[in-house]
Amino acid sequence: MIQATFMVILTVGIFLVMGRVYRRLPNPVLVPVLTSTVLVVAILLVFNIPYETYMTGGQWIDSFLGPAVVALAYPMYRQREVLKAHMMPVIFGVLAGLCTALGSGLLFARMFGVDRASILSMVPKSLTTPVAIPVSSEIGGIPSMTIVFTMVAGFTGIIFGPLLVKSFRIKSSLGRGIAFGSASHALGTSKAFEYGERTASMSSVSMSLTAIFGSVLGPLFVWLFHI
Amino acid sequence: MKLVRIIVQIAALFIISFIGEEVRSLFNLPIPGSIIGLILLFFGLSFNLFPEKWIEDGAKFILAYLPMFFIPATAGVIQYPSLLSFSGAVLVVVVIISSLATMAAAGSVSEFFQRHDKEGER
Numbered sequence: 001m002i003q004a005t006f007m008v009i010l011t012v013g014i015f016l017v018m019g020r021v022y023r024r025l026p027n028p029v030l031v032p033v034l035t036s037t038v039l040v041v042a043i044l045l046v047f048n049i050p051y052e053t054y055m056t057g058g059q060w061i062d063s064f065l066g067p068a069v070v071a072l073a074y075p076m077y078r079q080r081e082v083l084k085a086h087m088m089p090v091i092f093g094v095l096a097g098l099c100t101a102l103g104s105g106l107l108f109a110r111m112f113g114v115d116r117a118s119i120l121s122m123v124p125k126s127l128t129t130p131v132a133i134p135v136s137s138e139i140g141g142i143p144s145m146t147i148v149f150t151m152v153a154g155f156t157g158i159i160f161g162p163l164l165v166k167s168f169r170i171k172s173s174l175g176r177g178i179a180f181g182s183a184s185h186a187l188g189t190s191k192a193f194e195y196g197e198r199t200a201s202m203s204s205v206s207m208s209l210t211a212i213f214g215s216v217l218g219p220l221f222v223w224l225f226h227i
Numbered sequence: 228m229k230l231v232r233i234i235v236q237i238a239a240l241f242i243i244s245f246i247g248e249e250v251r252s253l254f255n256l257p258i259p260g261s262i263i264g265l266i267l268l269f270f271g272l273s274f275n276l277f278p279e280k281w282i283e284d285g286a287k288f289i290l291a292y293l294p295m296f297f298i299p300a301t302a303g304v305i306q307y308p309s310l311l312s313f314s315g316a317v318l319v320v321v322v323i324i325s326s327l328a329t330m331a332a333a334g335s336v337s338e339f340f341q342r343h344d345k346e347g348e349r
Contacts, residue, residue, distance in 0.1 A: 059299070093337025
């Protein structure tokens with residue numbers, strides 16, 4: 001119990017401090033999730049703490065993922081008018097992103113001779129982490145690997161997103177938001193805020209829609225292509 | 228007072244997530260329970276079953292800390308040291324290329340449909 005409480009305090013403490021660091025030095029490499037995770041892993045390694053021991057407290061924090069996904073309904077509801085007015089670009093943009101994420105992931109993985117477990121773990125990479133985890137275990141992937149892949153997908157958006165959006169001449173707040181949210185979920189949405197409120201809200205809507213559609217299409221895709 | 232409201236509303240989000248999980252196992256659905264909860268809450272709000280105020284503060288609070296909840300699960304990578312090898316690097320490259328393609332496709336397709344929208348407002 002004391003051990004678990006300590007792990008929770010450690011994690012929350014590190015995250016709050018790293019949040020401050022990021023506000024001082026807003027560099028994509030210093031995003032709090034990344035620096036905090038690296039620090040937690042470093043502490044576990046240095047003090048030789050097994051992951052299971054850490055998770056006695058970590059699972060408490062983990063349990064907030066479900067309600068956090070439910071909470072995504074709120075920003076989506078707030079944006080219902082924009083959603084209604086731009087039904088087609090939103091729905092088709094998100095679906096195009098999702099199909100590309102699934103298809104290109106499988107294609108490149110096969111090209112590079114990636115093993116089956118890794119391919120399966122890669123399927124939900126464009127979904128927000130709390131949804132990617134259960135989808136990964138549903139289809140027989142390795143959730144921890146999936147988390148790493150979703151993080152990489154997220155950071156790809158943060159680091160290369162601005163350049164990509166410019167070179168593909170994606171100029172509308174709607175198009176940019178959908179690009180960031182579809183490929184890079186919550187991390188991409190945090191970057192989308194730099195383009196303004198509307199881009200960010202479109203990004204968070206596409207992230208939610210990608211999660212909803214992806215949790216159905218992901219398992220279907222695996223079944224269709226006999227991965 | 229606001230803190231109490233936030234705690235109660237987060238408790239409500241936990242309950243909705245739990246209901247979603249129950250619905251999932253009841254109908255044996257492949258969709259995560261939390262997504263079912265999201266859909267339930269969205270329709271609850273859309274059909275005015277309860278006012279926005281009942282969930283607003285809790286939702287804003289939990290979403291503001293969303294990245295923090297990823298930390299324990301992400302730290303699980305510690306169990307897979309092979310990801311730091313050459314084959315791990317290949318996987319990372321595949322994910323990066325695929326994610327860039329995803330962004331380009333999602334953005335371009337939505338721009339295409341937007342141009343065909345009557346309003347076309349920017």
